[in-house]
Amino acid sequence: MxxxxxxxxxxxxxxxxxxxxxxxxxxxxxxxxxxxxxxxxxxxxxxxxxxxxxxxxxxxxxxxxxxxxxxxxxxxxxxxxxxNTDWQDARSLRRKGLDKKQFELAGLEAASRELRYFLLSMITGLLSTPEYIRASLAHIPGDHSKAVAKKLERQEVLYDRSKRFTFILTEQAVRWPLVPPEALAVQIDRLVSLTHLPNLRVGVIPLGPATAPAPLNTFTLYDDRIATVEVSTGVLVLRDPRDVRAHLQEFAVYEELALFGEPAREYLTSWSAACRR
Structure with missing residues (x-):
């Protein structure tokens, strides 16, 4: 269809x-x-x-x-x-104000118990430093102080022990030079610190021999109810159980490939050190 x-x-x-x-x-x-x-x-x-x-x-x-x-x-x-499918085009979101989108995301996070994020090309706002967040919005004209503040406020949800978070980041997402090297090192250090939260899993997929089909999109799963898929021109919101199930299955593949815990921290620490060099 x-x-x-x-x-x-x-x-x-x-x-x-x-x-x-x-x-x-x-x-x-x-x-x-x-x-x-x-x-x-x-x-x-x-x-x-x-x-x-x-x-x-x-x-x-x-x-x-x-x-x-x-x-x-x-x-x-x-x-x-x-x-059961919504299309949110980027132009409309910008016209309404990027801070409005942050309220919607906060609502989804508040209503969910298990949240899964596959991050293909950059670090999501929930895990970002203020400098990284500002840099992620720098290409969009206008004053984004409200959106930055709301993104930082949303990070409080990570400390809600009733919720479980799994973030899987590709090496490209972690190392993409969105900010200067020293600032990127600080951002990666933040990822390392977040790996110690008991309700939060941060996994990384280092570059290496291909062992699975290449991922095409960043996506987020809210329980088994909703999948959101990000593309350059907007966001698809999928509620059809078949679409959500397909993304859960795809996420499971990346979860098998990802490194968590101490192995993840070792990679992250080495990437942070490389930035400082």
Whole structure:
């Protein structure tokens, strides 16, 4: 299925309207459909009114309950998948203010218990020093003091012992010269210090012989509910369980390749020393 970014904002409304239309065409009441789906009638109502975004499983159960025509099942399922995928283009995010995105990320972090980050090309804000954060935003015109402050504030979540974090960084992500060598050494030292937090795992994948398919994107997993994938022009937010599961499987491959604990600290320390030389 091909996604059309400009339609993604409309797909949830289209899905709600289509499900309501098909349910009415079937002659079944919302109460009857709810009973067949083992859902509450209020949930069916909220789905049909666009107040709740149904999962793909919800949609499949509703389609079976109303005996939807076979030729329409694929169409509605495609709408459901699009409704569970958001596209956040970088230009819009910048127009709204980068600090607004930080509030959204803080909300995702607050609502999640297990967070996984695969970092392909640079260090994420949660692990960054103030100088590194400022450098990461330097190519974007404007005053980013609020965004920098919010990124630093978000780092407090790392010390919440009820949450588990796993960060996997490629050697390129760690050593990319976003800041001068001395500042990069300080940034790498921060990574070393964070490896000692009991609820946080920092893994590195040093350059070496290829042992797996080359990674294509930086991505983050919030529990097993949401995957966000970063590309140069924006961010995809995926809620389809199949997409999330695929990224969990990909993350597991990189986790097998990564070094954690003392071996990771040895590499990080040597890279920091190289910067200082």
């Amino acid at each position: 091909t996604f059309e970014p400009e339609r993604m904002g409309q797909s949830s409304r289209e899905l709600a309207d289509k499900l309501r239309e098909l349910r009415k065409r079937s002659g079944l009441s919302g109460v009857r459909v709810a009973a067949r789906c083992n859902m509450s009638q209020s949930k069916i109502s909220r789905i049909e009114n666009g107040k709740v975004r149904p999962s793909l499983v919800d949609v499949e159960r509703i389609l079976r309950a109303i005996d939807a025509p076979t030729e329409l099942v694929a169409e509605v399922s495609a709408l459901a998948r699009m409704a």
